[in-house]
Amino acid sequence: MEEVGSEGLEEMLISLKDTFLKDVDVVTISDNYWIGTQTPCLTYGLRGLSYFSVEVECGTKDLHSGVFGGAVHEALPDLIWLLDQLVDVKGTIQIPGVMDDVLKLTEERADSTTTLISIPKLSKTRLEFGPWSLLRSWSEDSDPSQSHWKVFHSVGRQPGPDKIGKIVKSYLETKWEQRGSPNKMVVSMGHGGRPFISDYNHPNYVAAVKATEFVYGVKPIMTRSGGSIPITIVFQEVTGKNVMLLPMGQADDGAHSQNEKISKRNYIEGTKLFVTICWSWELY
Amino acid sequence: MEEVGSEGLEEMLISLKDTFLKDVDVVTISDNYWIGTQTPCLTYGLRGLSYFSVEVECGTKDLHSGVFGGAVHEALPDLIWLLDQLVDVKGTIQIPGVMDDVLKLTEERADSTTTLISIPKLSKTRLEFGPWSLLRSWSEDSDPSQSHWKVFHSVGRQPGPDKIGKIVKSYLETKWEQRGSPNKMVVSMGHGGRPFISDYNHPNYVAAVKATEFVYGVKPIMTRSGGSIPITIVFQEVTGKNVMLLPMGQADDGAHSQNEKISKRNYIEGTKLFVTICWSWELY
Incomplete structure (x- = not known):
């Protein structure tokens, strides 16, 4: 549910606030990764995210590029220009205002690793050509009448995706006017996830630091990351308790990618870590 | 075979030059379309084509954009900049030299419809993100380590794709140097099709003009088109005879697209046209 931007998980958690979730003491989510392969991490912040969709339309149907090429104003060059x-x-993101709300690092946490992963980023991971993308593998000589773009944008902090949505939409619409294309362009925001920040001085984190030292023999690196798990902030709000992200895997595990793995070391030591943390909760 | 850039059809035709193809008088290919929906066409020229592949590589595997975003130099923005x-x-194509060999229209043929479809064009119909494009529909938070581009470029005339290949490769490599990206870029040309031009004063065309007038009651428009059918020039060379392209369908038939059609009128009158032309060949 989480991975596809669930439309029901948040509502369900809210509905369970006074029953199932009533006597929760602390929340731990183990869904992210270390920032390297050697040193354990605890994650106290997530960037949040905003998905956008940009559609450029030049006609009502795909046209044969041999017959219409040179005469039709194609949608794809417009989209490519916009993306550029x-x-x-x-x-570096060229959209004014996007960096305004990025949470500054406190001095005590301003080590280089944390800085790197606190930068908002704009990742263009998907371009679609409607409506024929699957068939296009055998026939490449039709000009698509529509070009779509989806972007995954990790934001800084509150007010999060709502504000970012307005900024990005306005920027792209202004740029589109500059382009002076006869085509039609529509930009819209899909689902977003609010950024999350937690108190890493809370006993929940202190216990995890101690448990990490016990199992791995070193202090964990405290990270803010962008592997955005929007449900985290919902757990925080619904329970009103401290939420901690406890990564079990390493940075090279290849999340959502080919040959995703977990190292034997992390599987074994991670299991020990969970047991140790649960045991330390008993001491509260 | 033709549609996918056959690697065997040309060789087979050459091998049949002195046997099956020896006593051919004229060649007629019916594979393209009218440039409108009302007036019949005869096609005496094809633009040829060149397929290119551009690959930008930023790593050996896809990376989670949440963990690595902002730190990794992504391949896709580089590719988008290059395309732009x-x-x-x-x-208008920005590559110097691409227009140099475009065949000028003779005065007698310089009507507006012919001009439009004689312009070389650059159609960017395909962007691929390897190796995970199919899975990306559910998981959009991995940054692709590779981005590919395929372009379908219709050229003007001889020397055709070989020369165009060198020009485009050199242009993109120069631009890539300007970009100053740390990523790796490789541009290569896939298969190409040489442009074709035929003598429309040949009896083959004269017979077709007369047959068109007989069936449709109007003179056909003489066109050069970019619905490139590379095998046309091979037929011309192997038989040494006049080759004519006789479109049967209309411009809105939607070649290689959704709901491809042929109008009843063109199906019926086109059948009559073929019979009439075959009959007129008997008169040679």
Whole structure:
């Protein structure tokens, strides 16, 4: 449910607030990853996310590029131009206002690893050509009448996706006017996830730090990450208790990718870590 | 075979040159379309085509955008920037030298319809993200380690795809240097089709003009088109005879697209046209 942006999980948790979730003491979610392969991490912040969809339409149906090519104003070059307005060669987001609400690092946490993964980013992971993308593998000579784009944007903190949604939409619409294309462009925001931040001085984290030292023999790195798990903040709000993200896997596990793995070391030591943390909760 | 850029059809035709194809008088291919829906066409030229593949690689595997986002130099923005260097907002190709060999229209044929479809064009119909494009529909939070692009480029005339291949490759490599990206970029040309031009004063065409007038009651429009059928020039070379393209369908038939059709009128009159042309060949 979480991975596809569930429309029911949040409502269900809210409905269980005064029953199943009433006597919760602390919340631990183990769904993310270390930022390396050697040193354990505890995650106290998530960037949140915003999904956008941009559609450029140049006609009501796909056209044969041999017959219509050169005469029709294609949708795809417009979309590509728009996408190229979003980040520069260094990956810096070109949309004014997007960085305004990014939470600054406190001095005590401003180590280089934390800085890296606190930067909002714009990841263009999907371009679609409607309505024929599957068939296009055998026939490449039709110009698509529509081009879509979905973007996954990790934001900084509250007010999160609602504000970011307005900023990005306005930016793209302004750029579109500059483009001066005769085509039709629509930008809309899909689901978003609010950013999350937790108190890492809470006994929940203190217990986890101690347990990590006991199992791995080193202090964990405290991270804010962008592997956004929007339900985290819902757990925080519904229970009113401290929420901790306890990564079990390593950075090279390849989440959602080919040959996803978990190392034997992390599987075994991670199991020990969970037991140790549960035991330490008993001491509260 | 033709549609996928056959690697065997040309060789087979050459091997049949002195046997099966020896006593051919004229060649007629009916594989393309009218440029409108009302007036019949005869096609005496094809633009040819060149397929290119551009690959930008930023790593050896896909990375979770939440963990690595902001830190990794993604391949896709580089590819998008490169694509945006190819045509301007009006679709004009920005690659110097690409227009040099475009065959000029003779005065007698310089009507507006012929001009439109004689312009070389650059159609970017396919972007691929390897190796996970199918799975990306459910999980959009992995940054692809590779981005591919395939382009279908209709060229003007000889020397055709070989020369165009060198020009486009050199242009993209120069632009890539300007980009200054740490990623790896490889551009290569896939298969190409040489442009074709035929003598429309040949009796083959004269007979078709007369047959069209007999069946449809009007003179056909003489067209050069980009619905490139690379095997056309092979038929011309192997038989040494006049080759004519005789479109049967209308421009809105939606070749290779959803709900491809042929109108009843064109199906019935087209059948009559074929019979009439075969009959007129008997008169040679």
